[in-house]
Amino acid sequence: MRKVLIFSILLMFCTDVFSQNTPAHVFTKDSLEIRKIYDEVLKNGQGYEWLRDLCLNIGHRISGSESAEKAVFWAKNIMEGLGLDRVILQPVMVPHWERGAPEIAYVQWGKEKIPLELLALGSSPSTQGTLTAEVIEVADVEELKLLPREKVEGKIVFINMPFNKAHIHTFTCYGENYSARRFGPSEASKKGAVGCLVRSLTHAGDDFPHTGNTGFDAGVTPIPCAALGTASSLKLHDLLNSGKKVSISMVLHCQSYPEKLSYNVIGEIRGSEKPDEYIIAGGHLDSWDVGHGAHDDGAGCVQSLEMLRTFKALGYKPRHSLRAVLFMNEENGLRGALKYAEEAKKNKEVHLAAIESDAGGFTPRGFTFENNMKAGRALMSWIPLLEPYLLHRFIEGGSGADIGPLKANGPVALFGYRPDDQRYFDYHHAASDTFDKVNKRELDLGSAAITALVYLIDQHPW
Amino acid sequence: MRKVLIFSILLMFCTDVFSQNTPAHVFTKDSLEIRKIYDEVLKNGQGYEWLRDLCLNIGHRISGSESAEKAVFWAKNIMEGLGLDRVILQPVMVPHWERGAPEIAYVQWGKEKIPLELLALGSSPSTQGTLTAEVIEVADVEELKLLPREKVEGKIVFINMPFNKAHIHTFTCYGENYSARRFGPSEASKKGAVGCLVRSLTHAGDDFPHTGNTGFDAGVTPIPCAALGTASSLKLHDLLNSGKKVSISMVLHCQSYPEKLSYNVIGEIRGSEKPDEYIIAGGHLDSWDVGHGAHDDGAGCVQSLEMLRTFKALGYKPRHSLRAVLFMNEENGLRGALKYAEEAKKNKEVHLAAIESDAGGFTPRGFTFENNMKAGRALMSWIPLLEPYLLHRFIEGGSGADIGPLKANGPVALFGYRPDDQRYFDYHHAASDTFDKVNKRELDLGSAAITALVYLIDQHPW
Incomplete structure (x- = not known):
């Protein structure tokens, strides 16, 4: 019953009608920091222009294709422009199938x-x-x-x-x-x-x-x-x-060819207190071989990049090391995801949390969580801080294919960014998944949501 | 504190993570009836096809124009096809301005x-x-x-x-x-x-x-x-x-011309217990004179029509009289709204509640409420029933221009349907507000949300 009561009191803040009565002390440093994150992304966000470039100048990019290779160097180039502490190309062999x-x-x-x-x-x-x-x-x-x-x-x-x-x-x-x-x-x-x-x-x-x-x-x-x-x-x-x-x-x-060398692309800001503990946000850089792969998953890639850009722009010094991970080969092999988890284990990189955005660049709804219930409870306690930003839906559930293999490494908290899904399958894996289907503000609100969650995890690990 | 506790317990159900623990008795008749409403709208909804017809065959329809007159008879014709108890053309003089x-x-x-x-x-x-x-x-x-x-x-x-x-x-x-x-x-x-x-x-x-x-x-x-x-x-x-x-x-x-005769279009299902008490849902039939007036406010019109269609299709016998009201001249005069409230007062029609949909046909977020705090509290108590349908945001606030004049008639509960608003002003009052900007499922989810709220008010008036 005590637990129920605590949850009940927490949930009092879930609905806007009560927010006018929220005690002043709840509006802490965190709420101001999150507001700064949203200001930065909504006013100066680069994600939409990056997505335009990826979609219109590289286009779709199935694993093993020339355009997938271009996308790898495109991402590396953007990361290098952000003044990060490390940019890593992580080699991985991928299937090569052509239409x-x-x-x-x-x-x-x-x-x-x-x-x-x-x-x-x-x-x-x-x-x-x-x-x-x-x-x-x-x-x-x-x-x-x-x-x-x-x-x-x-x-x-x-x-x-x-x-x-x-x-x-x-x-x-x-x-x-x-x-x-x-x-x-x-x-x-x-x-x-x-x-x-x-x-x-x-x-x-x-x-x-x-x-x-x-x-x-x-x-x-x-x-x-x-x-x-x-x-x-x-x-x-x-x-x-x-x-x-x-x-x-x-x-x-269509035909299958021998496997090809490709890469996960990883950008990192080193942590100031616990540099060997990682919080990552990611999407997949490959796509199907039609359309632009705009919602699936160009959106998740640029949102992850935008997370790093925003922290750099705000001069934020994270306690833990932060990474954007652009996974290769989610669509037809998951090789990048498996390689990332394998290397993390080999290199004894402790992953505190991973957030995946692979459900499109639509207007925000919330986050799913799995694999670490302490993290799930922490997320619930942050609802009052996230709810003013159109984030209402927080449920236990699958987070994403690319961060899934990290489960083998321990109780890594896995979160799935969940935008509204009504239109996602209108475009998913089809020639209609093009840049013009993405709305700048909806994309940016997703970037800010992910950045805010990274911030909260960094400040308040469970 | 007791109030707080009651709210807290109610709000326990607001977040999906707990729904698996919701006691069986909460899933009452109401939850089954609301599920039936959603099934009917999502499987058999006519709103999208009506909107297609309005947009592509009539087009924009500013007050006083020939197309506005066509829209009046278009709406009357649809209502007459629904087997309602009454269809009313309510005369009103409107401004006539031409570009x-x-x-x-x-x-x-x-x-x-x-x-x-x-x-x-x-x-x-x-x-x-x-x-x-x-x-x-x-x-x-x-x-x-x-x-x-x-x-x-x-x-x-x-x-x-x-x-x-x-x-x-x-x-x-x-x-x-x-x-x-x-x-x-x-x-x-x-x-x-x-x-x-x-x-x-x-x-x-x-x-x-x-x-x-x-x-x-x-x-x-x-x-x-x-x-x-x-x-x-x-x-x-x-x-x-x-x-x-x-x-x-x-x-x-552009030039202003003498006023013209036009109409509010009203469709009604008589109540079985309290026929002289009304619950209405409405949008405005006029639009600006560019584009299709698809989101503003063709969407609200067809959602209101769909509410009546759904109740007829389900064989639902309402306790109160239900109306869809398609107001004329919201955009440049509000004459239809003023006339409707005036006639309601004159005819001593008690209005229990009015719901307006004039914020586009986008994916649902929730409802605003005003003018009757008992109704607001009732709405809060229905959150557990509405929240599984992407309705999360319930706040006190403005409901809509067309139902506003009803405030003068007493403590009529006013509700504003609130879809996601990120893209609304991309199209609002512009030539880009065309039928292709509306997604069928998003529109239908709005129709069902409005219908569900009408059902709850009809069953549980405060």
């Missing part, structure tokens, strides 16, 4: 060729010429698993699983439908399918296909697989509903 | 004509041909008031007051800068100015001018006045900073 020439797909419908919009899934093999086969539709992977082999053999499986519109959080939809893209092609191959098409994981009603990685279980033959745009999925569904047999012809040119 | 042909403005700079993007402010007179005069820049209305008359006389006053980037809420910026547009031209005229240009009230860095209404104090000669795009404002500022005299030539064709 090749644009895909082609159509249904031959009498004399008409009905085109379909699709993008090969990451790790898909090519069709080696034109693949033509009859299509069979399933609602999800479970239905596919239950089908007898003879219904699937020699066919292209179409997994037509729409996002559930009733969910409030779009990440719930993604979590629910993820298996279609990640495991569908492998399951289809196990039943003898020659190809697999997955309806895009999105609420958007347009026809941009949303790619993403897939994979095949050990011993399973990889088959050509692709994401189908929403409108194309509805079109294909209608054709199948006509009762006639439907065949698709498709050409995918 | 006329597009404005022209430029600075003659040596041999070069440097064009400026501007839109006449509502109520501005025309320039009656080309007005050419020297420009003088001021930072705000206060600076203008302090200038000696001889510095202003015969000149065009340029009020170059940018939004303060450091504010977290963009409505704070609007409140701070509003005086420039509303009072600047009148103050300029008092000092003998022949025209007035006001930097657009926006954070956007583009060159869309943002119009809006102005007015002149009694006895003050109206002078031509216009909003200048942000880029044009920066350009003009630079020219003035060169030290040379800067003259602007501008042509405004």
